Amino acid sequence: MTIPGLFVTGTDTGVGKTVVTAALCHILNRLGWSYGVMKPIETGWDGTTGDWPPDAGRLVEISGYTGDPEDVLPIFFEQPAAPLMAARWTGQTVDVDRLDRAWERQRRRHDFVLVEGAGGLAVPITEDLDMAGLARRWGLPLVVVARAALGTINHTVLTVAYARAKGIPVAGIVVNQFVPDPADPTRPDNAGMIEELTQVPVWAVLPHFRDPDAPAVGEALAASPGFRRWLTGLLQESRKG
Template sequence: MEALFITGTDTDIGKTLVTGLLGWWLDQRGLRVITQKWVETGNGGDIDLHLQIMKRPKEEFERYIDLMLPYSFSLPSSPHLAAEVEGRTIDPERIKEKFESLSQEFEYLLVEGAGGLLVPINRESFLIDVAQEVGLSILVVAGNRLGAINHTLLTLEVLKQRGMKVVGVVFNTYSKDQNRLITKDNPRVIERFYQDTVLGVLEFGEIEDLYEEFKPIGEKIFKRWIG
């Protein structure tokens, strides 16, 4: 089994989109793949979106839903706060158990993070701690906008300090209102500091237009991840 953790430089910058597209890319090659979201806040329906983007009916995965989404909370906030508001606690061991169970059923497992790297899940742990403990490689999704350079470099520095394998960075231009001068410069600057790290840029557009655009990005991700 091969597993990959998809993190982001911020919240709402395209992790769900990239997770779904990568799942679709793997599925198109006849590989047995499933996605997982360890903690979801705001009842965002990310697992449903993964499956929609992958063009797979939810019914096929119905018996795995409890494993695919260990924790879900109503408040759209940091996981630790969303859990506290409901009088619950996020247990990293429960997440690991669900991860291991899915790992035994599928060839490829894509885990979407929540927010950025250092999002607390309780008063002691960050979500990235769990990813590190189970030995996951990391794919970074960067929101292609003003501020992306700093956010992306900070993310890469944390991963470097932790000694975690970085598969690469995918920039997602999630709004048509972004300054083109900035969105073209962001990937170039990251490449200057972390050579051969940027695997591609997704331009703003309808989801149906992104499948073809993602194909070469999927190839690069797979080569870096699996070899």
């Protein structure tokens, strides 16, 4: 495989990274790929409720992963905060070697790994590493999930500029939760403006789903021309070896 996977980031927390990562799992399931999933650091879970926290649990459920939880979710914190903050509050530091070891095990097992970040790209993990640094460290191109509504141009352009400043390729942008609103005339044109300003393909403009389950969102993503173009390119590259 020409790329080892995708790092799904967003312009903010709560923009739809997990929904889009689960949709990508659905598409890879349909293609019959063997792939890995990771949520390297999840915050806001204390480890006592259920087997998995919400994000890692969702990805495990859709991908059908049954192995060691450590390889999907090496690190979690109770406080719903940036990892560096959550770690400091409990007198800890994030063990980056532990993240790397989980990543290496995933890479040994799979040609392709889907990784969901926490929050946006500049969210700190340690004093020296943020989400962008993690994607770069693991050689993963980004998918940027962005809101559909007013304010998204600025957030998305800044996210792409930050990625470029750090030398990380951005494979595509997903504009999420489009709901027409007569009070917000920007919505129908935001994706085009984002593409023009960033020169990154918008893979899809996804609607707001009553139930954003992986098959529904995955089929919508799979049917979107921007995503199909990227996938066709990836499949051609993977056939070349």
